[in-house]
Amino acid sequence: MSDDQTITECAGPDRASDAGRSLQRAVAPMQLGCAVDGQLPECMDASERALLLRHFDTLTPENCMKPAVIQPESGRFEFAEPDALVRFADKHSLNVVGHCLVWHQQCPDWLFRNGEGTASREQVLERMRRHIYTVVGRYRGRVCGWDVVNEAVADRDGFLRKTAWLACVGEDFVDYAFRFARHADPSAELYYNDYNIELPEKRERTIELLSRLRSHGIRVDGVGIQGHWILDQVPFEEIERAIVAYHALGLKVMITELDLDVIDRPDCGADVSEHYSYSVEEDLYRNACPPEVLGRQAEQYGELFALFRRHRDKVARISFWGLHDGSSWLNTWPGERTNHPLLFDRRCLGKPAFERVMEVIT
Ligand code: GLA
Numbered sequence: 001m002s003d004d005q006t007i008t009e010c011a012g013p014d015r016a017s018d019a020g021r022s023l024q025r026a027v028a029p030m031q032l033g034c035a036v037d038g039q040l041p042e043c044m045d046a047s048e049r050a051l052l053l054r055h056f057d058t059l060t061p062e063n064c065m066k067p068a069v070i071q072p073e074s075g076r077f078e079f080a081e082p083d084a085l086v087r088f089a090d091k092h093s094l095n096v097v098g099h100c101l102v103w104h105q106q107c108p109d110w111l112f113r114n115g116e117g118t119a120s121r122e123q124v125l126e127r128m129r130r131h132i133y134t135v136v137g138r139y140r141g142r143v144c145g146w147d148v149v150n151e152a153v154a155d156r157d158g159f160l161r162k163t164a165w166l167a168c169v170g171e172d173f174v175d176y177a178f179r180f181a182r183h184a185d186p187s188a189e190l191y192y193n194d195y196n197i198e199l200p201e202k203r204e205r206t207i208e209l210l211s212r213l214r215s216h217g218i219r220v221d222g223v224g225i226q227g228h229w230i231l232d233q234v235p236f237e238e239i240e241r242a243i244v245a246y247h248a249l250g251l252k253v254m255i256t257e258l259d260l261d262v263i264d265r266p267d268c269g270a271d272v273s274e275h276y277s278y279s280v281e282e283d284l285y286r287n288a289c290p291p292e293v294l295g296r297q298a299e300q301y302g303e304l305f306a307l308f309r310r311h312r313d314k315v316a317r318i319s320f321w322g323l324h325d326g327s328s329w330l331n332t333w334p335g336e337r338t339n340h341p342l343l344f345d346r347r348c349l350g351k352p353a354f355e356r357v358m359e360v361i362t
Pocket of ligand 1: 062099150226257
């Protein structure tokens with residue numbers, strides 16, 4: 001647990017009243033998930049475990065199923081962490097969403113190399129096929145859905161992002177990824193996942209991609225809007241338009257990596273290759289997050305959940321990227337600072353945002 005015990009938290013009103021309440025029960029029929037690190041199920045402390053089991057019904061592995069982690073070298077698969085996570089989920093009747101099969105980040109170089117040169121399209125497709133068959137096949141029937149392709153759409157110019165996948169294979173690398181995954185586990189749902197795809201331009205390109213896949217006879221079951229938003233900059237109207245637009249394509253809509261950063265950053269993207277440096281002076285909330293900021297965060301989380309609730313016939317799942325503030329990636333990206341982006345604080349207690357969400361959702 002990456003806890004900073006020196007932090008004084010604002011835990012929200014009346015913690016005793018927490019007893020028996022479950023966010024997951026409150027948001028049903030939508031599912032409620034969170035990302036956990038692969039080793040976490042075994043290493044969680046008692047309060048983390050209690051928090052997880054009370055409020056969430058779905059787990060996404062934060063890192064251990066990503067290509068570079070699960071197959072760092074050709075043919076060498078690291079299954080210990082994902083196996084432990086899936087076992088934990090089975091034991092506690094939690095759903096697991098596999099994340100992710102094809103992505104340009106955390107993706108090993110060997111996939112695209114042939115000796116000193118670049119691998120051919122056929123070689124790369126064969127490696128993709130083997131990767132997907134092995135990973136999806138191993139968890140067949142135990143992972144209910146897969147983020148098959150992550151972040152393939154370009155942020156600005158062009159259609160697809162310029163990646164090694166695109167360069168080596170061409171635009172149909174997306175088609176192949178979905179075909180291989182469908183074949184490897186016909187019972188799993190298959191998703192396209194990306195950030196900023198609620199915003200008009202990238203939304204249009206994403207709709208184009210999903211429509212092309214359909215016209216090629218490929219079934220995609222859902223689309224994941226990551227939801228890494230920033231306090232005071234949440235694009236509520238665009239989120240609503242996006243939910244409606246993706247649902248109109250016949251897709252399940254999911255918010256897959258939700259957090260609400262209380263510290264401004266250059267943009268709402270989540271490109272982990274971008275590193276900005278933050279000076280210590282900018283670690284604004286090192287000792288505590290001011291109640292006024294937590295209050296605004298509560299209002300904005302409340303507005304988000306009210307929106308999701310209005311569209312609960314379209315939104316199948318809301319997953320947070322992390323269990324509590326101490327375990328969020330936003331403490332280290334895009335620079336080291338103390339962040340407070342989730343509903344639960346470092347002591348696993350509900351923040352004002354949790355209270356507000358419970359109010360609007362029940
Ligand atoms: C993206 C990816 C996630 C994760 C986050 C940051 O959103 O989809 O797997 O890496 O960035 O942690």
